[in-house]
Amino acid sequence: MHIVRTVQAMRHEHEQWTGSVGFVPTMGYLHEGHLSLVQRARAENKHVVVSIFVNPTQFGQHEDLSSYPRNIEHDLQLLTALGVDVVFLPGVAEMYPSGFTTYVTPEGALVDQGEGALRPGHFRGVATVVLKLFLIVQPNKVYFGQKDAQQVAVINRMIADLNLPLTLQVLPTIREADGLAMSSRNSYLTGAERACASVLYRALKAAQAAFENQHQTHAQTIIQAARDVVNSEPGARLDYIEIRDYNTFLPLETLSPPALLLIAVRIGKTRLIDNFVLHADGTWDTGKPGNQAF
Numbered sequence: 001m002h003i004v005r006t007v008q009a010m011r012h013e014h015e016q017w018t019g020s021v022g023f024v025p026t027m028g029y030l031h032e033g034h035l036s037l038v039q040r041a042r043a044e045n046k047h048v049v050v051s052i053f054v055n056p057t058q059f060g061q062h063e064d065l066s067s068y069p070r071n072i073e074h075d076l077q078l079l080t081a082l083g084v085d086v087v088f089l090p091g092v093a094e095m096y097p098s099g100f101t102t103y104v105t106p107e108g109a110l111v112d113q114g115e116g117a118l119r120p121g122h123f124r125g126v127a128t129v130v131l132k133l134f135l136i137v138q139p140n141k142v143y144f145g146q147k148d149a150q151q152v153a154v155i156n157r158m159i160a161d162l163n164l165p166l167t168l169q170v171l172p173t174i175r176e177a178d179g180l181a182m183s184s185r186n187s188y189l190t191g192a193e194r195a196c197a198s199v200l201y202r203a204l205k206a207a208q209a210a211f212e213n214q215h216q217t218h219a220q221t222i223i224q225a226a227r228d229v230v231n232s233e234p235g236a237r238l239d240y241i242e243i244r245d246y247n248t249f250l251p252l253e254t255l256s257p258p259a260l261l262l263i264a265v266r267i268g269k270t271r272l273i274d275n276f277v278l279h280a281d282g283t284w285d286t287g288k289p290g291n292q293a294f
Ligand SMILES: Nc1ncnc2c1ncn2[C@@H]1O[C@H](COP(=O)(O)OP(=O)(O)OP(=O)(O)O)[C@@H](O)[C@H]1O
Pocket: 025, 026, 027, 028, 032, 033, 034, 036, 037, 143, 144, 145, 146, 147, 148, 171, 172, 173, 174, 175, 181, 182, 183, 184, 185, 186
């Protein structure tokens, strides 16, 4: 496995290759969610690149850029074991050299709501770094997790809008034994907070049950079922629970597929997000268990 730190060296790797290139962008501190993306990329491509870069431009001024968890040595061990060809590990100055001026700014309903509303500028930072990474790595297929549903929608749109010559694969959310979506930020949780953190999954389950078992379609009634679960956890503070159209991201008054149930909750100082997908054919994507079944 080659560890590459410059754009020029990454381009040089690419020049040696024939056959498809699969690419998994990450911010490191890898867990089974990331590894599921890498495994799929490995199965589907001749060459696999994983990037590890904690991108400063997607963090707000008062967010957790400086405390974001990092463990490069462990990440590299995991990626070696999975047969990754290249880890792209740039420094901040390599990605944003002095004088950097040009950003990709998604606009409209896709970014005005949800994470975009609560984290102003976040998707500008994500779109900018992701486009740069795509241009540096030149992949044929890119792999993202459904856990970050709005990110997936923004990148899907950017690929279409800018005619990027690559295919996006979105893979299910990998979950802990109690349903908590795996996330690097779970490492911030204290023992008591971790016990409470399954509340996101439990709330989504309650919303799904209101739709499936009680045949509720009124979005606010379904949302209330989820809200009740969050309100019953004294340690959890709700940022939002929303029901949105899967493609446009516009809020739905009546739940009908294809749709997303989206949730964001604060537990202590940690902010966690999660979602379920209701596909056009009426099936749900509620994620998958990691090594421990739940
Ligand atoms: N539980 C998960 N299942 C599947 N994919 C995931 C999961 N968690 C993250 N990913 C995906 O891995 C890629 C890299 O994400 P990132 O490095 O930000 O990890 P993260 O665990 O989501 O971190 P954070 O705590 O910042 O949300 C993204 O495409 C993301 O959607």
